[in-house]
Amino acid sequence: MRRAYSRGLVAAAAASALVLSACGGDDGDDGGDAGGGGGGQELTIGFMGAQTGTSAQLGINISNGVELALEQHNAKSGVTKVKLIKYDTQGDPAQATNQVKKAVTDKIVALVGPAFSGESKTGVPILEEAGIPNISPSATAVTLASNGWKTWHRVLANDDVQGPGVADFMAKTLSAKNVAVIDDQSEYGKGLADAVRGQLEKNGVKVAVNDSISPDEASYSATINKVKPANVDALFFGGYYAAGGKLVKQLRDSGVQGTFVSGDGSLDAAFVTGGGEAAEGALLSCTCSSAVGSTDPEVQKFATDYKAKFNADPATYSAEGYDATNAILQAIDAGKTSTEDINTYLDTIDFKGVSKQIKFTDTGELEGDLLFITEVKSGKLAFLGDTATAKPSS
Amino acid sequence: MWNDFVTQFWPSTIDGLTNGSIYALVALGYTLVYGVLRLINFAHSEIFMIGTFASLFVLDWINISGPQTGLALVGVLLMMLAVSMAVSGGSAVLLERIAYRPLRKRGASRLAALISAIGASFFLQELFAIWQGRDQLSIPRVMDKEVLFNIGSGQVRNDKLLVVVAAILMMIALDRFVNGSRLGRGIRATAQDPDTAVLMGVNIDRVVLVTFLLGGMLAGVAAMLYGVFFELTQYNVGFLLGIKAFTAAVLGGIGNIRGALVGGLALGLIENYGASFFGSEWLNVVAFSVLVLVLMFRPTGILGENLQRARA
Numbered sequence: 168m169r170r171a172y173s174r175g176l177v178a179a180a181a182a183s184a185l186v187l188s189a190c191g192g193d194d195g196d197d198g199g200d201a202g203g204g205g206g207g208q209e210l211t212i213g214f215m216g217a218q219t220g221t222s223a224q225l226g227i228n229i230s231n232g233v234e235l236a237l238e239q240h241n242a243k244s245g246v247t248k249v250k251l252i253k254y255d256t257q258g259d260p261a262q263a264t265n266q267v268k269k270a271v272t273d274k275i276v277a278l279v280g281p282a283f284s285g286e287s288k289t290g291v292p293i294l295e296e297a298g299i300p301n302i303s304p305s306a307t308a309v310t311l312a313s314n315g316w317k318t319w320h321r322v323l324a325n326d327d328v329q330g331p332g333v334a335d336f337m338a339k340t341l342s343a344k345n346v347a348v349i350d351d352q353s354e355y356g357k358g359l360a361d362a363v364r365g366q367l368e369k370n371g372v373k374v375a376v377n378d379s380i381s382p383d384e385a386s387y388s389a390t391i392n393k394v395k396p397a398n399v400d401a402l403f404f405g406g407y408y409a410a411g412g413k414l415v416k417q418l419r420d421s422g423v424q425g426t427f428v429s430g431d432g433s434l435d436a437a438f439v440t441g442g443g444e445a446a447e448g449a450l451l452s453c454t455c456s457s458a459v460g461s462t463d464p465e466v467q468k469f470a471t472d473y474k475a476k477f478n479a480d481p482a483t484y485s486a487e488g489y490d491a492t493n494a495i496l497q498a499i500d501a502g503k504t505s506t507e508d509i510n511t512y513l514d515t516i517d518f519k520g521v522s523k524q525i526k527f528t529d530t531g532e533l534e535g536d537l538l539f540i541t542e543v544k545s546g547k548l549a550f551l552g553d554t555a556t557a558k559p560s561s
Numbered sequence: 562m563w564n565d566f567v568t569q570f571w572p573s574t575i576d577g578l579t580n581g582s583i584y585a586l587v588a589l590g591y592t593l594v595y596g597v598l599r600l601i602n603f604a605h606s607e608i609f610m611i612g613t614f615a616s617l618f619v620l621d622w623i624n625i626s627g628p629q630t631g632l633a634l635v636g637v638l639l640m641m642l643a644v645s646m647a648v649s650g651g652s653a654v655l656l657e658r659i660a661y662r663p664l665r666k667r668g669a670s671r672l673a674a675l676i677s678a679i680g681a682s683f684f685l686q687e688l689f690a691i692w693q694g695r696d697q698l699s700i701p702r703v704m705d706k707e708v709l710f711n712i713g714s715g716q717v718r719n720d721k722l723l724v725v726v727a728a729i730l731m732m733i734a735l736d737r738f739v740n741g742s743r744l745g746r747g748i749r750a751t752a753q754d755p756d757t758a759v760l761m762g763v764n765i766d767r768v769v770l771v772t773f774l775l776g777g778m779l780a781g782v783a784a785m786l787y788g789v790f791f792e793l794t795q796y797n798v799g800f801l802l803g804i805k806a807f808t809a810a811v812l813g814g815i816g817n818i819r820g821a822l823v824g825g826l827a828l829g830l831i832e833n834y835g836a837s838f839f840g841s842e843w844l845n846v847v848a849f850s851v852l853v854l855v856l857m858f859r860p861t862g863i864l865g866e867n868l869q870r871a872r873a
Contacts, residue, residue, distance in 0.1 A: 219695070220695060221695055221696070223695070223696075224696070352842060378840060378841050378842075379840070379841055379842040380841055381841070381842070381844065381845065383801050384801065384844070385580075385787070385791050385798075385801070385802060386576065386579075386580050386791070387841075388572075388573075388576035388577075388579075388580065388833060389573070389576070389832070389833050389836030389837060389841045389844055390836075390841045392569045392572040392573055392576065392833070392837060393565065393569065393837070393841070395572065396568055396569075396714070409696075409697045412697070413697075413791075413793065416792070420706045420718070421716070421718075422708070422716070437696060437697065440699050441697055441699055441793065443699065443702065443792075
């Protein structure tokens with residue numbers, strides 16, 4: 168009943184957004200192409216992702232990175248000032264369509280986002296039509312790249328890299344022989360877990376237990392009772408941090424040993440608070456990099472600046488948000504002020520970002536396929552580096 | 562399939578009984594109110610949610626340092642229990658006052674009360690979402706989880722035993738109260754025939770109040786046990802559990818106090834057995850299929866009897 172009600176609200180909101188965007192279309196399209204760059208003129212870029220809702224933390228991590236990049240840019244003299252509008256999707260693909268329409272009428276010149284894969288699926292087609300260049304700092308669904316979108320980019324490798332990469336890591340670095348793979352039945356979690364299952368078997372690792380949890384359920388006892396007798400030496404979970412924290416706690420409380428491994432959906436401080444002591448030693452993979460603990464002076468500077476501004480360490484996708492914004496700002500600094508020019512310029516970009524080298528292929532994918540590992544150590548997320556060099560302590 | 566079921570039989574049984582006990586305690590709230598007012602109190606799941614937050618606040622307030630043992634543990638548990646029961650019971654009474662009594666006084670239809678219940682449920686959820694945020698909150702660990710003894714391959718852990726024993730004790734206490742006390746007689750009389758009960762001198766407002774108070778207090782017990790066992794809460798923690806508990810109440814026979822116990826335990830067991838047999842993704846499918854089957858052959862639930870006809 169509650170679901171139906173909220174769906175009704177969304178429908179109403181969608182209808183009003185349609186009306187709004189129709190009005191917006193009438194007052195001409197003089198905004199995007201006006202002016203030739205340089206001082207005086209102010210441009211607007213957007214950020215789109217969750218700012219409220221259950222996955223809000225990931226979105227806030229990104230928008231903080233965006234804000235920091237803009238602040239540093241606007242503090243320089245003789246540059247085109249750039250303003251930010253944040254579009255809150257609550258992580259909901261249906262909301263994303265409304266927000267994208269709003270962004271189009273706001274005449275932004277480029278967008279950092281949409282953040283998640285589901286939002287990108289619904290939002291990017293509208294951006295594509297309006298010709299607004301968009302760089303996602305966090306959408307990893309594989310299929311996004313195969314839509315022939317001209318304006319779409321992302322600054323991290325996709326799930327095709329993550330699944331097999333983490334499976335290889337479990338087989339080689341962890342020398343796992345007997346594992347369990349659990350997913351949360353979501354598009355993301357199941358997809359990732361299936362990729363891990365396939366690659367583990369290719370590596371000759373025995374997948375002793377395959378099971379799914381319903382993430383909202385309080386008790387995962389049924390799944391745990393399957394894992395327990397299998398005596399696995401590692402377990403992979405495809406899903407998000409709230410369920411991941413609950414799962415690892417219930418596993419350890421029931422005496423299940425073996426390394427807990429999960430993907431970027433679980434890479435959040437809330438995984439550690441939810442799992443408590445049980446989360447200790449868990450390994451989390453992500454195609455995103457982490458700025459904390461890096462020895463590179465430029466990355467360290469980013470981490471200190473971030474901490475100074477937000478009184479928190481950069482977290483998952485903060486560095487990606489920062490890099491995506493800087494890619495757009497480079498285009499603006501080169502005198503590109505129209506959506507079209509910025510989009511063309513993005514194809515030529517090649518710079519060392521704080522997360523990794525930023526260079527796009529012609530489909531908008533990032534070049535390179537690095538996967539990074541983070542370990543939970545003494546209640547904190549400790550970045551271990553890419554899969555080739557990461558050395559877990561356990 | 563069959564092998565999985567056999568090897569996991571004892572662990573499934575233990576977990577089924579543990580989860581089922583919590584379902585049963587919440588189910589009692591639905592059953593009591595339904596028995597007396599013929600109203601499905603959809604906001605009951607939020608009464609439970611408020612209880613979990615009360616447990617969390619108690620632990621924050623005493624600033625618990627870590628798992629306790631011995632007398633300190635008993636003290637902490639009793640304190641959580643008392644506060645949780647008081648807050649949930651109080652909220653339930655307040656809810657009745659604000660959301661239901663005005664409607665009842667004006668002789669509004671039962672449907673109006675149902676809408677009012679749904680509205681109250683929304684209101685309370687959003688209130689806590691805005692106040693406490695929408696993220697899952699961890700409840701600190703109050704007791705170390707140790708295996709006490711084994712039954713077959715199943716391990717009986719101290720927290721699971723606590724949940725089951727506490728739930729059964731509460732059920733017995735409630736059963737004695739409703740069947741043995743003066744107020745309990747009033748509840749049964751009102752359930753049977755409100756008009757005649759009034760003529761016989763039963764104070765209906767008081768009976769309704771006590772009914773809500775009892776249901777709320779039991780939800781508070783469930784919330785405290787939930788806090789100790791699952792160690793987390795969230796503004797919408799009651800939603801799924803409320804549906805499960807309501808299902809348990811219907812399965813056992815809504816309006817029937819002992820039915821809530823049977824329904825809760827049965828639902829917990831069916832879920833775990835079903836999941837071990839078919840795989841965890843089928844857990845809810847199996848549970849609800851069984852519910853439909855039971856209702857086809859016993860439309861009034863397993864025990865079927867109503868509170869109105871409940872005898873000592």
